[in-house]
Amino acid sequence: MKNIFNFFLLLMVLAGCQQNNIQEQLAACQQELSEKTEALEAALNSSESENLSLVHTVYLNVKDDISEADRSRLIEGIKTLASIPGVYNLKTGSFKDLGDKRALSEYEVVLQMEFLDEEAYRHYQQDSVHIGFKKSVADLLAGPPATHDFILQ
Known part of the structure; x- marks a missing residue:
């Protein structure tokens, strides 16, 4: 046992x-x-x-009297654009005065992203996240955004 x-x-x-x-x-x-x-x-x-070929840059003229909370809301809203399919390498930042008189100093905030092609860009323009972002921050802008798009070579 x-x-x-x-x-x-x-x-x-x-x-x-x-x-x-x-x-x-x-x-x-x-x-x-x-x-x-x-x-x-x-x-x-x-x-x-x-294979990225299209770069989309947006310049935002922000109202002078917005609060830090509103500025943070703007930046966080920009960051949500990275969730849109086809958006790559989203970057955002605030203007830095380096003493160049040619600088676009009236645009305090800039964002830049890349797309594979124009079709991806057009999809981004119609995406509900992008449209919602534009509506949610319209009250923070002093005027319409300026854009610059170019093809990488």
């Missing part, structure tokens, strides 16, 4: 060790899958960004 008990005890210890080993292997596989998924997504984004 003692031998049977010892045998079952030995089986339980071995089974426990094997389960720990399986869990460690599973965790390692999950980590490797996560790393490979990230690498694949980065490669796909990289290959798409190599």
Whole structure:
């Protein structure tokens, strides 16, 4: 009877060790899958960004009397445009006076993004996120935005 008990005890210890080993292997596989998924997504984004050809720049003339909260709302609203399919490399910033008299200083905020082509740009123009953004910040602008679009060469 003692031998049977010892045998079952030995089986339980071995089974426990094997389960720990399986869990460690599973965790390692999950980590490797996560790393490979990230690498694949980065490669796909990289290959798409190599084909970008259209750059869209928007200059915003912000009212002089807006609060810091409204300025933050404007910047956060701009950042939501990155969620629109086809928008790549969205950047935004505020005017920096470097003493150049030619500078477009009346435009305090600028945003720039890239598209694969004109079709992607036209989709962006009709996207509900873009339209909602324009409506939500119209009261913060002193005038209509100015834009500049160009093709990368």
